[in-house]
Amino acid sequence: MQALKDRILQDGQNLGNGILKVDSFVNHQVDSVLMDACGREFARRFTDIGATKVLTAEISGIAPALMTAFHLNLPVVYARKTKPITMPDTVLLTLAPSHTKGVMTELIVSPEYLADGERVLVIDDFLASGSTIMGLIRLAQTAGATIVGIGALIEKLFEGGRAVLAPLKVPIESLVCIKSMEGDEIVFCD
Amino acid sequence: MQALKDRILQDGQNLGNGILKVDSFVNHQVDSVLMDACGREFARRFTDIGATKVLTAEISGIAPALMTAFHLNLPVVYARKTKPITMPDTVLLTLAPSHTKGVMTELIVSPEYLADGERVLVIDDFLASGSTIMGLIRLAQTAGATIVGIGALIEKLFEGGRAVLAPLKVPIESLVCIKSMEGDEIVFCD
Numbered sequence: 001m002q003a004l005k006d007r008i009l010q011d012g013q014n015l016g017n018g019i020l021k022v023d024s025f026v027n028h029q030v031d032s033v034l035m036d037a038c039g040r041e042f043a044r045r046f047t048d049i050g051a052t053k054v055l056t057a058e059i060s061g062i063a064p065a066l067m068t069a070f071h072l073n074l075p076v077v078y079a080r081k082t083k084p085i086t087m088p089d090t091v092l093l094t095l096a097p098s099h100t101k102g103v104m105t106e107l108i109v110s111p112e113y114l115a116d117g118e119r120v121l122v123i124d125d126f127l128a129s130g131s132t133i134m135g136l137i138r139l140a141q142t143a144g145a146t147i148v149g150i151g152a153l154i155e156k157l158f159e160g161g162r163a164v165l166a167p168l169k170v171p172i173e174s175l176v177c178i179k180s181m182e183g184d185e186i187v188f189c190d
Numbered sequence: 191m192q193a194l195k196d197r198i199l200q201d202g203q204n205l206g207n208g209i210l211k212v213d214s215f216v217n218h219q220v221d222s223v224l225m226d227a228c229g230r231e232f233a234r235r236f237t238d239i240g241a242t243k244v245l246t247a248e249i250s251g252i253a254p255a256l257m258t259a260f261h262l263n264l265p266v267v268y269a270r271k272t273k274p275i276t277m278p279d280t281v282l283l284t285l286a287p288s289h290t291k292g293v294m295t296e297l298i299v300s301p302e303y304l305a306d307g308e309r310v311l312v313i314d315d316f317l318a319s320g321s322t323i324m325g326l327i328r329l330a331q332t333a334g335a336t337i338v339g340i341g342a343l344i345e346k347l348f349e350g351g352r353a354v355l356a357p358l359k360v361p362i363e364s365l366v367c368i369k370s371m372e373g374d375e376i377v378f379c380d
Contacts, residue, residue: 032259069222
């Protein structure tokens with residue numbers, strides 16, 4: 001998606017060690033108009049998969065997932081990292097390694113909102129190693145739901161997440177794909 | 191706002207101790223179409239305040255703030271509760287008591303995205319005691335920004351937040367106002 005790619009070229013920062021800082025338009029400050037356009041593009045790409053729900057992980061996944069859900073006229077569920085007091089005692093919980101924090105993070109979904117028979121589209125900000133997205137997929141599958149698509153704003157091809165997700169045999173869409181991040185450079189897939 | 195009020199009557203749960211569970215459409219699962227309508231309504235009410243940025247707190251504030259920002263054609267910044275590695279060493283940080291967790295929570299904003307001269311509209315899911323919103327206001331004021339409006343999806347009048355915020359002398363808008371929550375009842379302001 002050209003608008004997102006242009007914005008990464010303009011405002012993204014390669015911090016080294018494969019870390020791309022997009023805090024000025026995705027991760028801390030959000031460009032609401034660009035995010036709406038990203039949601040619209042995901043909705044276009046996933047219009048035919050018959051999703052009944054969008055699933056993401058707090059915190060950075062919420063903005064793209066919400067906009068995608070809006071353009072598909074679907075509810076969105078965001079997995080929590082801590083269990084709030086409003087959640088029932090028995091929950092769906094899995095552990096996923098946090099890429100940028102170096103620790104294991106809990107991903108928690110209430111069984112109230114992820115049910116047997118749902119057709120789930122997973123949306124996140126980054127597809128890197130795929131570990132967060134795989135965590136969401138485990139939660140959905142444990143609930144008896146079916147994964148019907150996976151979307152990420154930015155894919156880091158060099159971290160191998162696509163290969164991890166490929167056995168699911170569902171459409172995997174990234175709006176921008178980054179092939180490598182050597183030195184100060186950000187090299188896009190094509 | 192009637193649509194939000196109707197949804198609270200239909201799906202909200204009074205858990206006692208003043209806790210209103212709206213996890214099925216605001217706080218865990220989000221009704222994206224309703225949230226868009228809420229954002230549109232905030233944008234209508236705040237169209238004339240000359241805001242340059244929307245400010246909220248992760249996690250539950252993100253959805254209403256993003257939709258409001260979109261309809262005002264503004265960026266939105268969400269204060270983080272932990273400092274990610276992409277954030278500079280020196281940040282704006284304040285402490286706010288977490289209503290539902292009983293502990294103090296950090297609210298952190300990078301000075302990169304909250305600058306001197308900004309005109310800030312604060313949006314959150316709940317206006318209860320006002321402590322989270324006051325934390326956001328301290329961050330903005332420390333950055334040299336001006337608060338120009340405050341909006342919350344749901345105000346709990348009985349928790350007194352409006353009185354805490356009144357000295358700021360800015361418009362305070364809630365889309366739904368709850369007067370009391372005795373027993374199983376949810377009593378709206380009018």
